Amino acid sequence: MVTEFMTFYEEYKMESLRIVFEKEILTWKNAEQKKMFGCPCVKVNGKLFAFLVTNGIVITRLLETQKNEVIEKFHAIPYKTQTRTMNKWVQISYRNHSDFPLILPYLQISYKNAMKEK
Numbered sequence: 001m002v003t004e005f006m007t008f009y010e011e012y013k014m015e016s017l018r019i020v021f022e023k024e025i026l027t028w029k030n031a032e033q034k035k036m037f038g039c040p041c042v043k044v045n046g047k048l049f050a051f052l053v054t055n056g057i058v059i060t061r062l063l064e065t066q067k068n069e070v071i072e073k074f075h076a077i078p079y080k081t082q083t084r085t086m087n088k089w090v091q092i093s094y095r096n097h098s099d100f101p102l103i104l105p106y107l108q109i110s111y112k113n114a115m116k117e118k
Contacts, residue, residue: 009039010054018052020100049114050107057094057103061110070106
């Protein structure tokens with residue numbers, strides 16, 4: 001049986017956006033880059049707070065009210081894998097450099113929320 005492999009991240013489409021993303025976030029205290037499912041992700045104190053997918057940023061550590069604000073403001077959707085929907089994680093469209101300053105405050109919130117977690 002052959003299973004279809006889904007690519008979550010395509011570097012050739014996202015390289016310049018990834019560079020902007022990392023240039024900012026990797027200056028934050030204890031922020032580190034890793035790979036998860038082939039996607040560039042950022043963690044603080046071992047806790048995932050955001051990652052890139054093709055044409056998007058997934059933010060993982062928002063409170064319910066913050067998540068609802070992101071959904072309304074950006075028409076974000078819950079992050080979906082091949083087999084599961086991660087309802088607590090939101091995926092925001094990220095297709096050009098002008099998107100990043102608008103998304104940045106929510107990345108900072110996710111980072112701060114992750115830092116508070118034990």
